[in-house]
Amino acid sequence: MKPDLFQAPDYYNLDELLTEEHKLVRDAARDWVKREVSPIIEDYAQKAEFPTQIISGLAEIGAFGPYIPLEYGGAGLDQISYGLIMQEIERGDSGVRSTASVQSSLVMYPIWKYGNEAQRQKYLPKLASGEWMGCFGLTEPDHGSNPGGMVTNFKDMGDHYLLNGAKMWISNAPFAQVAVVWAKDESGRVHGLIVERGMEGFSTPETHNKWSLRASATGELIFDNVKVPKENLLPNKSGLGAPLGCLDSARYGIAWGAIGAAMDCYDTALRYSKERMQFGKPIGQFQLQQKKLAEMITEITKAQLLTWRLGVLRNEGKATSAQISMAKRNNVDMAINIAREARQILGGMGITGEYSIMRHSMNLESVITYEGTHDIHLLITGLDITGLNAFK
Ligand SMILES: Cc1cc2nc3c(=O)[nH]c(=O)nc-3n(C[C@H](O)[C@H](O)[C@H](O)COP(=O)(O)OP(=O)(O)OC[C@H]3O[C@@H](n4cnc5c(N)ncnc54)[C@H](O)[C@@H]3O)c2cc1C
Numbered sequence: 001m002k003p004d005l006f007q008a009p010d011y012y013n014l015d016e017l018l019t020e021e022h023k024l025v026r027d028a029a030r031d032w033v034k035r036e037v038s039p040i041i042e043d044y045a046q047k048a049e050f051p052t053q054i055i056s057g058l059a060e061i062g063a064f065g066p067y068i069p070l071e072y073g074g075a076g077l078d079q080i081s082y083g084l085i086m087q088e089i090e091r092g093d094s095g096v097r098s099t100a101s102v103q104s105s106l107v108m109y110p111i112w113k114y115g116n117e118a119q120r121q122k123y124l125p126k127l128a129s130g131e132w133m134g135c136f137g138l139t140e141p142d143h144g145s146n147p148g149g150m151v152t153n154f155k156d157m158g159d160h161y162l163l164n165g166a167k168m169w170i171s172n173a174p175f176a177q178v179a180v181v182w183a184k185d186e187s188g189r190v191h192g193l194i195v196e197r198g199m200e201g202f203s204t205p206e207t208h209n210k211w212s213l214r215a216s217a218t219g220e221l222i223f224d225n226v227k228v229p230k231e232n233l234l235p236n237k238s239g240l241g242a243p244l245g246c247l248d249s250a251r252y253g254i255a256w257g258a259i260g261a262a263m264d265c266y267d268t269a270l271r272y273s274k275e276r277m278q279f280g281k282p283i284g285q286f287q288l289q290q291k292k293l294a295e296m297i298t299e300i301t302k303a304q305l306l307t308w309r310l311g312v313l314r315n316e317g318k319a320t321s322a323q324i325s326m327a328k329r330n331n332v333d334m335a336i337n338i339a340r341e342a343r344q345i346l347g348g349m350g351i352t353g354e355y356s357i358m359r360h361s362m363n364l365e366s367v368i369t370y371e372g373t374h375d376i377h378l379l380i381t382g383l384d385i386t387g388l389n390a391f392k
Contacts, residue, residue: 026088048215058100058130072121087263090256099172104253123178152167190240202223203221207220269342269357299337336361
């Protein structure tokens, strides 16, 4: 792969909206991605392997629990810093960002928000340091966009719970020590359970043959009469709102992350357009190529503003789920379109692993589907503005 010459676009001087701390956190993440992710990621994506050697570095830049309080090992940062870290990591690779998002927003967040003090003390510091990795089991083979239909269930056996069922498409599953699993009790109410690797009847087969997020490990979670200790139930929130609360936090991070992928594609295409000569001129001098690049920077700038504002609302505790849906949907769509246009600017070179664009493009096909598909987020906005539910 070519050396990482990334230069972040900031067309509207958005750095002026950031604090010194935001910039320090962002720049540390940016330097780390250049040093530790860019040189190896193409190789790992080609091999379809997650580079486990970067786990400790992810922990050091605050990617595991950026907004979790320091007392639990988190970085104690605000929501904009969290977003900027996700942006920088996804600038490197969406699969690596997925690992960080799952660990922070889908594993640490529910333990912090819905767990008791003993659970927080037991799990959060080890998850923050990367000593333990986690995964989040919501999606099932027959219940994706409609998680409320889940059939994974547990029965109260007196001194323990007995868990049965299966989850599918679970990021980090093949190597995670800890799984936050959503399952129904005997009355049909959804609860979160912490399931640990090694519990009898619990297995995590890997999902192979993905053309997308190849540097992220994906798998199933299978529960065959797993005895889960009663102290592993998350006691402070139940119902479908509990996993959806985690998704809000993760989707917010994805909205920032997608900007990172888009910035990398734009920056690569811009540089290439000034270097590649055809018909005796740099291709960037042709109007058709300028149109692509000008539209890219316009869309990136709009997404940056939308997302920064969403971060301010999150910091104030005012962002709604529907606002987060809008940003996730808009930004991933923006990134996938930019990846496609950028790929064309590179001509044949665009399809090779010499450049990051094709990998981003393939990765974004997962990002536009997981954590609520493109269509589902549109329906969330539709419901929010009309008050009429088009889901059912
Ligand atoms: C690489 C990867 C990693 C993932 N990681 C995780 C993870 O860590 N944990 C986890 O729990 N899940 C994870 N997922 C699962 C992901 O969240 C689901 O794939 C997603 O929610 C969509 O579910 P589905 O694939 O079953 O599609 P379906 O729900 O079957 O949807 C198929 C199509 O139908 C459309 N559709 C569905 N319902 C409606 C409706 N009411 N109106 C209009 N259109 C509709 C959808 O928009 C979509 O286009 C991951 C997925 C991928 C691909």
